[in-house]
Amino acid sequence: MELHLLLLFMIVGALIAVEAKDLLSSVVAVGAVGFALCLAFLILKAPDLAITQLVVEILCLIILIRATLRKDLPLVIKGRWFFNTLGTLAFIAVFLFFAHTALQELPGFGHPIMAVVKRYLQQGTAQTGAVNLVAAVILDFRAYDTLGEATVLFASVIGIMAVLRRPGRIK
Amino acid sequence: MMNDPKIGMSLIVKTVTRLTVGLILLFGIYIVLHGHLSPGGGFAGGVIIALSFVHLMLAFGKDVALKKLSKNLASNLESIAALMFLSIALFGFFGGAFFSNIINKGVPFQLFSAGTIPLSNLAISLKVGVGLFAIFLALVILEESKRK
Amino acid sequence: MTLYLLCLALFCVGLYGVLRKRNLVKIIIGLGIMEYAMNLFFILLAYRYHGRSPIEAQDQQILQMVDPLPQALVLTSIVIGLAVTALVISIAIRIYEKYGTFDITEIKRLRG
Numbered sequence: 321m322e323l324h325l326l327l328l329f330m331i332v333g334a335l336i337a338v339e340a341k342d343l344l345s346s347v348v349a350v351g352a353v354g355f356a357l358c359l360a361f362l363i364l365k366a367p368d369l370a371i372t373q374l375v376v377e378i379l380c381l382i383i384l385i386r387a388t389l390r391k392d393l394p395l396v397i398k399g400r401w402f403f404n405t406l407g408t409l410a411f412i413a414v415f416l417f418f419a420h421t422a423l424q425e426l427p428g429f430g431h432p433i434m435a436v437v438k439r440y441l442q443q444g445t446a447q448t449g450a451v452n453l454v455a456a457v458i459l460d461f462r463a464y465d466t467l468g469e470a471t472v473l474f475a476s477v478i479g480i481m482a483v484l485r486r487p488g489r490i491k
Numbered sequence: 492m493m494n495d496p497k498i499g500m501s502l503i504v505k506t507v508t509r510l511t512v513g514l515i516l517l518f519g520i521y522i523v524l525h526g527h528l529s530p531g532g533g534f535a536g537g538v539i540i541a542l543s544f545v546h547l548m549l550a551f552g553k554d555v556a557l558k559k560l561s562k563n564l565a566s567n568l569e570s571i572a573a574l575m576f577l578s579i580a581l582f583g584f585f586g587g588a589f590f591s592n593i594i595n596k597g598v599p600f601q602l603f604s605a606g607t608i609p610l611s612n613l614a615i616s617l618k619v620g621v622g623l624f625a626i627f628l629a630l631v632i633l634e635e636s637k638r639k
Numbered sequence: 640m641t642l643y644l645l646c647l648a649l650f651c652v653g654l655y656g657v658l659r660k661r662n663l664v665k666i667i668i669g670l671g672i673m674e675y676a677m678n679l680f681f682i683l684l685a686y687r688y689h690g691r692s693p694i695e696a697q698d699q700q701i702l703q704m705v706d707p708l709p710q711a712l713v714l715t716s717i718v719i720g721l722a723v724t725a726l727v728i729s730i731a732i733r734i735y736e737k738y739g740t741f742d743i744t745e746i747k748r749l750r751g
Contacts, residue, residue: 327645334649334672338656343664350668357675364682365692365705367530369713371522373678375538376721379623380671382545386630387728388664408658412651419647429642430688432706441704445695449596449605450527453693453704457711458532459611463590466611467580469715470618474573476722477622480729481566484629530694534718600697619718626725633732 323363330356343388351381368454498552508550515543519620526612527605533612537619544624553631562632565625572618579610642683650676663731663741667724674720678713685709 330353337349354377361370427433434441440457450456458466499505523536548556586593597604653676656669685706693707731741738746 323642324645327642327649330675331645331649331652334652334656337668337672338652338660338665343662346665346668350671353672353675357679360679361682364686365690366682366685366710366713367692367694368532368535369678369682369710369717371531372535372538372714372717375535375542376717379538379542379545379627380721380724382549383627383630383725383728384664384667387732405659408655411658412655415654416644416647416651420644423640423643423647426643426684429640429683430686432685432687434687434706437706437708440707441693445599448592448608449599450608451599451605451695452527452529452532453695453707454710454714455527455532455608455612456605457707458714459608460590460592460606462708462711463580463611465712465715466615467576467590469719470573470576470615472719473619473622473722474569476719476726477569477625479726480626480629483726483729483733484633486633530692532714534714538718538721599695623721623725626722626729630725630729630732 323360326356326360326363330360344385347381347384347388350384351377354380368452498554500550504550508546512543512547515546516540519543519616523612523616524602524609527608528600528602533615534619536612537616538623540616540620541623541627544620545627548627548631553628557628560621560624562625562628565621565628568621569618569625572614572621576611576614576618579607579614582607643680646676646680646683649679661743663734663743666743667727667731670727671720671724674716678716678720681709681713681716 333349333353333356337346337353340346340349354373358370358373358377361367361373440453440461444453444456444461445451448456448460450460519536519539519542521536522531522539523533526532526536544556544560547559580590583589583591583593585591592606592608594606596606599605603609650673653669653672653674656672657666660666660669685708687703687705690703690705691701693704693710695701734746735741740746
């Protein structure tokens with residue numbers, strides 16, 4: 321029940337974030353959505369993710385606020401407003417219909433399949449020595465995932481340094 | 492430089508920052524070192540370490556934070572952390588496979604246990620923390636150079 | 640089932656923001672909301688009734704745990720999401736510097 325309430329809160333916050341006229345208030349609304357997501361992780365028994373989501377959300381808010389500060393711009397709506405909105409809503413309706421059809425095939429909420437994980441849960445602590453099974457999966461059983469993540473982060477830092485460097489001399 | 496009233500935020504923010512920033516860094520290191528025993532781990536701890544430097548920079552201006560951790564040092568540390576993680580992975584070839592956990596596992600629920608997992612946590616936290624700090628530094632330096 | 644549909648509705652709100660808004664920061668916010676919905680969907684799939692968080696306790700045997708595998712995947716995805724958001728924001732700042740606006744139709748018009 322509390323998950324339903326949290327999800328409704330997140331949807332309302334996301335709608336405010338998308339529709340608000342002021343950029344700063346829309347950034348604050350997306351921060352509220354992120355903190356509600358942190359609470360949802362905590363209810364769904366994922367404390368690692370809750371900690372990570374909390375600190376990442378704070379850093380994301382700082383970066384977004386620094387980017388949007390003193391750069392406000394009035395939102396002008398003109399042109400084929402009605403037609404475009406109708407087209408987008410129709411696309412979303414089709415998406416939701418097919419998603420509903422696909423969701424019938426998934427296992428119900430609260431009854432996961434757990435075919436792969438059964439071995440990790442039984443032998444994880446004995447094989448790796450780590451008590452936190454998420455750490456055991458992320459750094460021992462499936463460490464290639466973490467290696468790929470490190471590569472993506474490295475590429476992203478290089479990209480940001482290249483995009484934001486000071487402009488050089490023009491010949 | 493730290494008490495210059497023209498740079499950074501007000502006196503209250505500066506005093507509170509001076510008291511708390513060390514504790515935040517210490518909490519990040521605790522989260523990293525206990526990553527295999529309790530919730531947390533390299534990612535969360537690294538972001539907390541980056542946040543402590545970002546906190547310093549927001550309160551005192553960029554020069555104080557750059558004196559603690561300059562841009563070149565940040566770039567070099569990130570590369571070193573990436574190489575560290577890769578060498579931990581390659582080290583597993585002594586046990587027969589990439590990423591093989593060959594160090595003695597020890598007793599569970601002890602701080603020094605679980606083989607290579609705490610070492611990998613350290614490498615990842617260094618990489619994530621310094622990388623995110625470098626991202627924030629690049630954004631701030633751009634703003635400063637534009638204002639001149 | 641209702642939870643899955645609500646999660647997909649959150650995804651659709653982000654999709655609406657990406658498709659319909661003309662401000663670059665609004666598009667980035669829409670991308671972030673889509674990422675939140677996707678992470679939440681993974682964790683909803685992993686939940687188990689009366690399960691406990693996947694950490695062993697010292698003096699008791701825990702019989703039922705939630706699925707740790709999607710949690711491990713999402714843990715990397717969150718940090719990658721932050722890096723991607725920072726990259727897109729830096730590109731948006733460069734565009735603002737060059738064109739003086741966040742409006743994507745203006746940017747298209749001013750090219751060349």
